[in-house]
Amino acid sequence: MKKLSGAYLVLLFGFLYAPLLVMIMISFNGGESTAHMTGVSLRWYREMFKDAATLQAFKNTLTLSVSAALVSTFLGTLAAVGIERMRSARLKALVMSITNIPMMNPDIVTGISLMLLFVFMAGLIGYTPVLSFWTLLIAHISFCLPYVILSVLPKLRQMDKSLPEAAMDLGCTPLQSFLRVELPFISPGILTGFIMAFTLSFDDFVISNFTSGAGFETLTIHIFAMIKKSVKPDIYALSTLIFAAVLLLLLVYDLLGGREEDMAV
Secondary structure: OHHHHHHHHHHHHHHHHHHHHHHHHHHOEOOOOOOOOOOEOOHHHHHHOOOHHHHHHHHHHHHHHHHHHHHHHHHHHHHHHHHHOOOOHHHHHHHHHHHHHHHHOOHHHHHHHHHHHHHHHHHHHOOOOOOOHHHHHHHHHHHHHHHHHHHHHHHHHHOOOHHHHHHHHOOOOHHHHHHHHHHHHHHHHHHHHHHHHHHHHHHOOHHHHHHOOOOOOOHHHHHHHHHOOOOOOHHHHHHHHHHHHHHHHHHHHHHHHHHHHHHHO
């Protein structure tokens, strides 16, 4: 039984990570083929830094993702605190149901509805161009917010409700109590929400494709446009670097989380 379980795990992880391993391997290919290795080389990593269009798309994506993650983390944290402090259980359940809609709604429906909303609002105020970086940012914030809220709420529910009250009894204002007592306690949930929002924004294609303007191209849209012709191998090099950066962030986050648990014990 143990051997069978081990074989199952090997097959499962192989299925999950084989595409990543192939991508990393091809990124070091000396030739242009994506099917055969003709030698190990850093050629495509050098070519990547010469591809101005791809680098610009990457910078655009990074700017968009960081901006969307910061704004959605700030608004989502405030929303989570407000939801947790609601006294009416029915109102809280209603708000949570509304919060979950963007996560359950298909991306194509969200993208089309947001595009129609932006076009309608632009027509009302007579603003052109309709779609731009700002419409894309608003769209990304809208679908990142629920994930931040659901990351912060569990930490608020784990916190002893008497701690903020004790801080106010000792002379803190409600704002000081939140900043000095509640905020440090829920900071792991806030960090998790930020990372999740950043990842979702960085990875999105469908909603971005409907809400972005001609002057702002994200990396996913840039790669999709390349697929119609052929994907350059330097994209594999860039994807490998992105994967390495994300893996490093996860390792650092796990390390910091482990230290926090040790300190708590």
